[in-house]
Amino acid sequence: MPSTFLRTPDSAFDNLADYPFSPHYIEIDGYRMHYVDEGTQNSNTVFLLHGQPSWSYLYRHMIPILVDAGYRVIAPDLIGFGKSDKPVSTDTHTYANHVKWMTMFVNKLNLHHAAAFMQDWGGMIGLRALANQPKWLDRLIVSNTALAEMKGLEKLLVPSVLKLMAASAGQTDLSQLTNKINYGNWAGYFRTASHLDIGEVIQALTTKPLTKSEIHAYNAPFPDKRYYAGPRKMPEIVASDLNQVNEDWQKLKQWQKPVLTLFSDKDPFLAGRGYDKKFQANFTGAAHQPHRTITDASHFLQEDQHLEITSQIIDWLDHTHFNLTGQSA
Secondary structure, eight states: OOOOEEOOOGGGGTTOTTOOOOOEEEEETTEEEEEEEEOTTSSEEEEEEOOSSOOGGGGTTHHHHHHHTTEEEEEEOOTTSTTSOEESOGGGOOHHHHHHHHHHHHHHHTOBSEEEEEETHHHHHHHHHHHHOTTSEEEEEEESOOOOOOOHHHHHHHHHHHHHHHHHHOSOOHHHHHHSOSHHHHHHHHHHOSSOOHHHHHHHTOSSOOOHHHHHHHHTTOSSGGGOHHHHHGGGGTTOOHHHHHHHHHHHTTOOSOEEEEEESOOTTTTTTTHHHHHHHHOGGGTTOOOEEESSOOSOHHHHOHHHHHHHHHHHHHHTTGGGSOOBO
C-alpha cells in the first residue's frame, strides 16, 4: 500500500506561463505520476528527466522544439514533484524508491530504443533505471548530474562528510543559501526552512532572470509545507545506496550506446570538478563524441541556454543516426 500522499489541486497549475501541455497520468506503486507526452505521431522518443526541486516545467521551451524536429517527447514529474502525487513522509523518499518508481514508469510505457536527456536527480535516478532496463535507451545525454561510484575509505567518509556539512549549516534561510551556494547550505535550507521558495531557489541557480510568472510556476506544485517532503529529503540522500549504485555502475559500463555530456560552466555544484569527464571515461559510447561545455549557464541550464542545448541534442541525434534506429512499444 502506498504511504499517505497529497495531490496538488489542478487549479494551482492554471494558466502557467509557456506550459500549454495536456497532462498525462499513470499509476506507479499506488501513486499517480504525471508526465508530458507531446508529438505522439512521431516515431522516435526523447525523454527529459528533471531533478530537485524542479519539475517538467523546466523543459517547457525545449519540448516544442524537439517535437518540431520530429521527436515524441516525454517529460515525467518525479513522484513528490510537479503534478505527480506527493508522499507526505520524508521516509518514503528514499533513493531506492525513486529508482524503483522511475523503472516502473519506463516499464509501463514499454518504449525501447529511445533517447534521454538527464539533469540533476534526473541523472542520478534515470541512470540507475537505465542500468535496470538497458534496452530502454539507444542514446543518452547527461547534464549537470553525478552518479557516485565509491569504494574503500571514500565510501566510508563521503556520506559522513556530507552529513557534517549539512549539520554545520544549521538553520539556513534563503538569503544564506543564495549568498553561498554549496551542499551544506543547500541541504540545510531544504531541511530547516519553514517556507520553501522553490522559484527563488531556481532563480539562484540560473544566469537568466526569471519572470514573476515563471517563479510562480516553480512554486505551484507546493501550496504549503505539507507538500514539501520530496524537496526536503532529496539533498540528504545524495550519497546513499552506495552498494547498489556501485552495482548499477558495473551494469552501465557494459552499456555501449552513444553518450554525450553537456555540462555548464557556472554550475556552483559541478562546474570544473570533472564530473563530465567521469562520465566520458566510464561510458564506452562516450568516446569520440562532441562533448560540450554550455557557457553562461548555471545549474539549471535548461532555463539559461535552452536553444543551444536543444540544438546540440538535435544535431547529435542526427549525427549518430538516431532517426534510423527502430523503436518498439
